[in-house]
Amino acid sequence: MSSNLTWHQTTIKKEDYRKKNAHSSGVIWLTGLSGSGKSTIANIVNQKLYEKSLQSYVLDGDNVRHGLNNDLGFNDSDRQENIRRVGEVAKLFADSGTIVLASFISPFQSDRDQIRQSLDEGEFIEVFVSCPLGECEDRDPKGIYKKVRNGVIPSFTGIDSPYEEPSNSEIVVYTNQESEEESADRIIQLLKDKRWI
Ligand SMILES: Nc1ncnc2c1ncn2[C@@H]1O[C@H](COP(=O)(O)OS(=O)(=O)O)[C@@H](OP(=O)(O)O)[C@H]1O
Numbered sequence: 394m395s396s397n398l399t400w401h402q403t404t405i406k407k408e409d410y411r412k413k414n415a416h417s418s419g420v421i422w423l424t425g426l427s428g429s430g431k432s433t434i435a436n437i438v439n440q441k442l443y444e445k446s447l448q449s450y451v452l453d454g455d456n457v458r459h460g461l462n463n464d465l466g467f468n469d470s471d472r473q474e475n476i477r478r479v480g481e482v483a484k485l486f487a488d489s490g491t492i493v494l495a496s497f498i499s500p501f502q503s504d505r506d507q508i509r510q511s512l513d514e515g516e517f518i519e520v521f522v523s524c525p526l527g528e529c530e531d532r533d534p535k536g537i538y539k540k541v542r543n544g545v546i547p548s549f550t551g552i553d554s555p556y557e558e559p560s561n562s563e564i565v566v567y568t569n570q571e572s573e574e575e576s577a578d579r580i581i582q583l584l585k586d587k588r589w590i
């Protein structure tokens with residue numbers, strides 16, 4: 394890391410963007426197993442915010458790994474680096490006044506906590522998208538569990554790679570017990586309760 398760096402302050406600050414948007418900003422972090430419903434719920438929440446003319450954006454694991462993080466795989470340290478980079482990007486979006494929906498397996502508690510700590514108080518909402526592994530595997534929307542069981546994909550989360558369930562999330566959505574609409578509505582209600590919107 395270079396020490397010859399100077400931080401440049403811009404005239405327009407986070408508070409100015411928030412004022413212009415007429416709502417707050419921050420990071421809604423959805424964590425859970427593959428197939429638990431992270432992308433589905435992030436997309437519905439984003440759509441609902443868009444329909445209210447609010448400034449929001451989805452950062453999704455599969456998508457980010459196509460570009461910014463296409464040099465990373467799925468061993469523990471690559472996952473850690475994936476989440477570190479995405480956390481930095483999410484912070485930039487939050488600084489620009491945007492409500493970010495970040496949808497990543499993010500299996501390690503310490504990585505999620507680091508992002509929480511990098512943001513100002515109250516700017517991070519962790520959503521645990523809870524769904525039993527068996528149900529995720531039954532859904533298998535991308536046919537990926539089938540490949541795992543056929544031995545094509547090693548180090549798969551929940552099978553032979555760990556997933557640390559959150560112990561301090563702001564909200565848990567139980568996608569085997571409630572509909573995707575219900576989960577999205579509960580997240581939107583939380584944003585209202587926290588005066589983000
Ligand atoms: N080994 C292994 N383990 C878990 N997931 C795998 C793996 N290989 C590929 N995939 C696909 O990559 C998506 C997860 O990417 P993430 O960036 O969210 O993962 S992580 O947070 O870095 O653990 C994940 O997408 P989702 O199903 O949307 O979670 C998978 O489709």
Ligand SMILES: Nc1ncnc2c1ncn2[C@@H]1O[C@H](COP(=O)(O)OP(=O)(O)O)[C@@H](O)[C@H]1O
Binds near residue numbers: 433567
């Ligand atoms: N209550 C629910 N919440 C979210 N997704 C659900 C729910 N019930 C069924 N599903 C289905 O489960 C799948 C979840 O896939 P996806 O959103 O890609 O998960 P993830 O991003 O966690 O891998 C989708 O096919 C979705 O339609």
